[in-house]
Amino acid sequence: METSIARFRGKDGTSALVRGVGYALIGLFALFCLLPFILVLGTSLTAEKTITLHGYNIWPRDFSTFAYKIVFENPDMIVGSYAVTLCITIVGTAVGLFVVAMTGYALQRPDFRSRNAISFLIYFTTLFQGGVVPFYIIMTQWFGLKDNYLSVLLPGLMTPFLVIMMKSFVRSIPHAITESAKMDGAGDFRIFLQLILPMTTPALATIGLFIAIGYWNEWYNAMLFLSPNMTYRPLQLFLYNVVTSADFVRNSSVASNIQPRDMPLESMKMATAVVATGPVILFYPLVQRFFIKGITVGAVKG
Amino acid sequence: MKVRRILSMALAALLAVTLAACSGGKDAGSGSDKGSDGGSSPAPASSPASSDGGATDTSKFVTVSYVMLGNKPTNGQFEKVMEKVNALLKEKVNANLEIKWVEWADWQTKYNLLLASGESLDLITTATDWLDAWPNAQKGAFMALDDLLPKYAPKTWEEVPQDHWAETKYNNKIVMIPEDHYTQWVNHGFMYRGDWAKEFGITSPIKDFETLGQYFQNIKDKKQGVIPWDSEGTNLEMFDGYVTSKTDAISLPVSTGPIGIFYAPSYDQRFTAGSPVFEDTFVDFAKLMKEWGDKGYWRQDVLSYKGDAKNAMEAGKSGGVQHHTQSYLGNRYRMDQLQPGSELQFFPWSATRNNLVAMSITHGATAVGAHSKNPERALMVYDLLRQDQEIYRLFNYGIEGVQYVVKDGKRYRPDGYDVQRDEFYSDFWGGRVDKNEIPDGTLWDGYQDLYASYDQIKKPYPYGRFVFLKDPINNELTALTQVVSQSLPAIVFGKAGDPEKAVNDFRNQLKAAGYDKIVAELQKQLDEYKKLVGE
Amino acid sequence: MESVARTRANPKASSSLGSRMKLFWNDRTLLLMCLPAIAFFLVMSYLPMPGLYLAFVNFNYTDGMFRSPFVGFDNFQFLIHSGTLWKLTFNTVAYNLAFILFGNALQILIAVLLNELRTKWFKKLTQSLLFLPYFISFVLVGLIAYNILSYDYGLLNSLLKTMGMDPIQTYSNPKIWPYIIVVTYLWQSTGYGSIVYFAAIMGLDSEILEAAEIDGANALQRIRYIVLPWLKPTFIILLLFSLGGILRGNFGLIYNLVGANNSVLFNSTDIIETYVFRTLVNNFNFPLGSAVSLYQSIFGFIIVVSANWFMRKVSPDNTLF
Structure with a gap:
């Protein structure tokens, strides 16, 4: 079977053309995505003075690892930040993914009468948000979550988008499967856990990836709720502080008393970006295998 | 009300689940020491002194918070200095000073949220020209200090002349302490x-x-x-x-x-x-x-x-x-x-x-939060930070021999000083005084002439x-x-x-x-x- | 299925309390399964929602959010006062529409093409690369853009000069900025966004594709008649979602690319958020922020409810609620 398809493909001119276009287009776009990153990398390895004189460059003109030296001066900070972000990401993604999947399954069941009401209840929150003041007061004064990692973990568990997305993914599994399992006397939760979950790996991988990326990129809640008195704070907040406070120190005319510090500002920003972003390249291939698995599950099923 | 209780219970359950899931190796410490730092017992217990004229009661150890603008130094020097500062504060007024840093990244949001949230803050860095002191006073973020100052910050109360206090009043109440005895020019x-x-x-x-x-x-x-x-x-x-x-x-x-x-x-x-x-x-x-x-x-x-x-x-x-x-x-x-x-x-x-x-004398100032639980002790701490020479120099310059040395009455960096390793700053911009300063030896010599030329032509700040x-x-x-x-x-x-x-x-x-x-x-x-x- | 139809058809049956309770009881497991999510949204989103009332008060900390003096629509006035509300709304909507249309088109294209490719390492590598821009913060994106586009020092102009062409004055030419902003957006979010479509394609029964292939359908035909229709519901859901935020601009992107001061460009780059930011800079004011947010919410709400209503008529399976 496989070989006959392969043979068939080889003969088909249009398909070959589509593939050719695909390679070219995706290759080019990938390069386009990579270029600025190379610029970041190049700049991070350039001496500060050269940046001031000549601007950014793809190839470091005046090679220097000074910025990295400063970034790693306090390796604890980076390692600690990584650990915090990783822990929050893993726990948050696991819990969030499970809840989202469960809800998504329930909400797409045509025989679930409250599904529209609940869907609306969830969707409505994307339109109307209370704003930062009440959210801040509720999180810090009511629940006392200031300087507590939960203040970052909880808000990132799910978004209405992910729940609705999950719902539409699961809908592609025929309802007949649920119905026949029900005939056999299986409960709703068991059907979800043992039948549906294994069939939705691509969906789970997608949603999980989104939740994880959300946590990985999170800095706003961390900025609001985690004060500098926390020794270790999420990675992106660390990066954000490096990048923006340097700007502030330079441009501010309000606070008159900021000491000039000997920092390679530009290259340090870029070096921090590289350190915080680089490992993400490993992130995606990890998830990718689940996408491929999804295909085989589908094939076996038929 | 009932709904809210159910909600909090639901949240608590959710918290319990996630907490259990993530209990491995993270320091939840900063969350737990919050309850013990005096925040748990409400004001009445510690403030009988303010009503009657009796001696100031400092028998209870309290933590005083101070909102500062800036990025917390991360090289460990800050903790070392604060340890010394706090040892002195404990000895003198049985209090502990905790700095609440408002980092530069998006500081307006954080600073204003902190004030709006009703959180109990003791000392707060403020300014009328760059930190919205008046709008915040108007919104009720600061405590009136008229009755407290003479008793709990007597030296500062004496030092600041009445016409300067007049410049810190909103609705005829003193709402902040000006940094009025510190020479700097920001023209x-x-x-x-x-x-x-x-x-x-x-x-x-x-x-x-x-x-x-x-x-x-x-x-x-x-x-x-x-x-x-x-x-x-x-x-x-x-x-x-x-x-x-x-x-x-x-x-x-x-x-x-x-x-x-x-x-x-x-x-x-x-x-x-x-x-x-x-x-x-x-x-x-x-x-x-x-x-x-x-x-x-x-x-x-x-x-x-x-x-x-x-x-x-x-x-x-x-x-x-x-x-x-x-x-x-x-x-x-x-x-x-x-x-x-x-x-x-x-x-x-x-x-x-x-x-x-x-310059306006309120380019730098310190206020006391409206919800402060220990305003008396906060002012006592402030009075020491500003008036006690030893504490002042520790808090502003760091430790002598590590952060600075004094030669011929001027301040220099010690030999082998390394910015990354040894740098210290507290961003104390709401109460520096010239009398406790040691002139900076690295400052360009011509500054005195420049200042003198300004002094010749300056007109008093009229607003x-x-x-x-x-x-x-x-x-x-x-x-x-x-x-x-x-x-x-x-x-x-x-x-x-x-x-x-x-x-x-x-x-x-x-x-x-x-x-x-x-x-x-x-x-x-x-x-x-x-x-x-x-x- | 049948039971649903019956209860729908007979409103009397469902209106009596007893039978309604019974229906809930029948659905108890499914309800329980939704409970954590419902609790989450109640706490995280509905609990703070009364805070929108802030838009109608003169907020002071002594009285708090709900006892501060009521001022009606005063906080909204500055939006109308400026006389630019229409232009800002237009710009914001136009940018978002461009993001939605071009974004989704490119995402679908990439996802569909990726599915056709057979070289594993190439797929893995390119997909990872497409993801990279999503992890670079806006602040850095702004810095990088300046270093590419700047007149005297930019990479672009030094490239043009070496090729013997005239340098371009990017930062004083408002006409090209919509392109720059849209391209930057696509650069940053295409890889991330295409994942949704890619995953949807993965859910497609591969047998159908293989059967089509054996029947002699070429790649274009397969895409046209099988893959694209399969992606339609996903697209509609994404569309409806984006429509709700049609008046919420991409502040981080535009602010960091253009900056707060380059008024030469504002005519074509200013959106509601950048405008509000400039207004509030140095004058912190929470109620004004709430007022703007409320305006954006109501606008989005109207659009989405109409779009959803329209969808219900056209393709009832693809509605949001």
């Missing part, structure tokens, strides 16, 4: 290279915009690859500079976004509201800036440029930097190291016609007790702020096309936003203020 001007000026035949110090223009043009002609002023697009001080240099107008304390546009025509007419934008001066200014912009005295795309003129100057790529006296002194020292012989000079805007007003109440014209002021922040930058950098037309458009937009109504209201309040100060 703006332009820093330029003395060696180059000499080379161009500009032998006497630059004192006006014409000579500054000559200096710029010479750089353009003779210094290949140097931008006369490699400014970032956010710096609009040239506007204030031109007004100060060409007229006697003095700026009124009304914020209109990136830079204030309301001025009184002169010190003598300081209770008259207006704006130089509607004078011919402004047209001249717009024309000159257009000319300068066209000649390439700054980048062609300066308005979107976010770089750093100071960095460029230190690399020899910018002919100068626009900033204030205090940063000039720092830059002078650095330039002497980095570009030896550069002889960095300063053209304060006031140099042209001696138009200089002293110390003036609080502009925005409520009646809030919408107009918001609209006007928008117009200023949208249209002024392009004029200041000569990028708005024909200058006369740009000025005309700008004026019309200001009028449409409600300029006249604001000026009328401002005038009304200035008239009342004039009566208040008895003139």
Whole structure:
């Protein structure tokens, strides 16, 4: 079977053309995505003075690892930040993914009468948000979550988008499967856990990836709720502080008393970006295998 | 109510689940020590002293928080210094000082949220010119201190004269403690290279915009690859500079976004509201800036440029930097190291016609939070930070021998001092006093002459007790702020096309936003203020 | 299925309390399964929602959010006062529409093409690369853009100059900024966004594709008649979602690319958020922020409810609620 398809493909001119276009287009776009990153990398390895004189460059003109030296001066900070972000990401993604999947399954069941009401209840929150003041007061004064990692973990568990997305993914599994399992006397939760979950790996991988990326990129809640008195704070907040406070120190005319510090500002920003972003390249291939698995599950099923 | 309880229970359950899931190896410490630091027992227990005249009760150990602006130092020196500070504080007033840092990234949001949230804060860094002290006082963020100060911060209470206290009052109540005994100058001007000026035949110090223009043009002609002023697009001080240099107008304390546009025509007419934008001066200014912009005295795309003129100057790529006296002194020292012989000079805007007003004493100040649970102890701690020489120096400079050494009565860095490893700062900007300072030996020697020249011409700050109440014209002021922040930058950098037309458009937009109504209201309040100060 | 139809058809049966309770009881497991999510949204989103009332008060900390003096629509006035509300709304909507249309088109294209490719390492590598821009913060994106586009020092102009062409004045030419902003957006979010479509394609029964292939359908035909229709519901859901935020601009992107001062460009780059930011800079004001947010919410709400209503008529399976 496989070989006959392969043979068939080889003969088909249009398909070959589509593939050719695909390679070219995706290759080019990938390069386009990579270029600025190379610029970041190049700049991070350039001496500060050269940046001031000549601007950014793809190839470091005046090679220097000074910025990295400063970034790693306090390796604890980076390692600690990584650990915090990783822990929050893993726990948050696991819990969030499970809840989202469960809800998504329930909400797409045509025989679930409250599904529209609940869907609306969830969707409505994307339109109307209370704003930062009440959210801040509720999180810090009511629940006392200031300087507590939960203040970052909880808000990132799910978004209405992910729940609705999950719902539409699961809908592609025929309802007949649920119905026949029900005939056999299986409960709703068991059907979800043992039948549906294994069939939705691509969906789970997608949603999980989104939740994880959300946590990985999170800095706003961390900025609001985690004060500098926390020794270790999420990675992106660390990066954000490096990048923006340097700007502030330079441009501010309000606070008159900021000491000039000997920092390679530009290259340090870029070096921090590289350190915080680089490992993400490993992130995606990890998830990718689940996408491929999804295909085989589908094939076996038929 | 019931709903809320159910909700909190549901949340608690959720928390329990996630907590259990993530209990591995993370320090939940900072969450738990919160409850024990005195926040748990409400005020009545510790404040009988404030009602009766009895001796101050310090038997209960409390933690006093202090909101500071800045990024917490991460090299460990801060903790070492605070340990010593806290040992002294415990011994003297049985208290512990905890700094709540508001980091620079998005600091306005964090600072204002902190005040709005109703969190119990003890000491708070504030300022009337850059930290919204009045709006926050108006919103009830600060505690009235009149009764507390004489008893709990007696030395500071004595030190600050009554007319200074008058400048810290909102609704006739003292709401902050001014940093009024600390000498610093934050009047703006332009820093330029003395060696180059000499080379161009500009032998006497630059004192006006014409000579500054000559200096710029010479750089353009003779210094290949140097931008006369490699400014970032956010710096609009040239506007204030031109007004100060060409007229006697003095700026009124009304914020209109990136830079204030309301001025009184002169010190003598300081209770008259207006704006130089509607004078011919402004047209001249717009024309000159257009000319300068066209000649390439700054980048062609300066308005979107976010770089750093100071960095460029230190690399020899910018002919100068626009900033204030205090940063000039720092830059002078650095330039002497980095570009030896550069002889960095300063053209304060006031140099042209001696138009200089002293600094407001509330450029730095400390308030006590309205929800503070230990205002008495907070003030006692503040009094020590400001008045106790040992604590003062620890808190400001760090540990002698590590962060600084004293030679001939001046402060220097110790040998082998490493910025990364040894740097310490506390950003204590709300209560420094000259009497406890050790002069900085690394400061450029000429600073005393500069200060002396300012002292000769300065006029006292006339608006110390003036609080502009925005409520009646809030919408107009918001609209006007928008117009200023949208249209002024392009004029200041000569990028708005024909200058006369740009000025005309700008004026019309200001009028449409409600300029006249604001000026009328401002005038009304200035008239009342004039009566208040008895003139 | 049948039971649903019956209860729908007979409103009397469901209106009596007893039978309604019974229906809930029948669905108890499914309800329980939704409970954590419902609790989450109640706490995280509905609990703070009364805070929108802030838009109608003159907020002071002593009285708090709900006892501060009521001022009606005063906080909204500055939006109308400026006379630019229409232009800002237009710009914001136009940018978002461009993001939605071009974004989704490119995402679908990439996902569909990726599915056709057979070289494993190439797929893995390119997909990882497409993801990279999503992890670079806006602040850095702004810095990088300036260093590419700047007149005197930019990479672009030095490239043009070496090729003997005239340099371009990017930062004083408002006409090209919509392109720059949209391209930057696509650069940053295409890889991330295409994942949704890619995953949807993965859910497609591969047998159908294989059967089509054996029947002689070429790649274009397969895409046209099988893959694209399969992606339609996903697209509609994404569309409806984006419509709700049609008035919420991409502040981080535009602010960092253009900056707060370059008024030469504002005519074509200013959106509601950047405008509000300039207004509030140095004048912190929470109620004004709430007022703007409320305006954006109501606008989005109206659009989404109409779009959803329209969808219900056209393709009832693809509605949001």
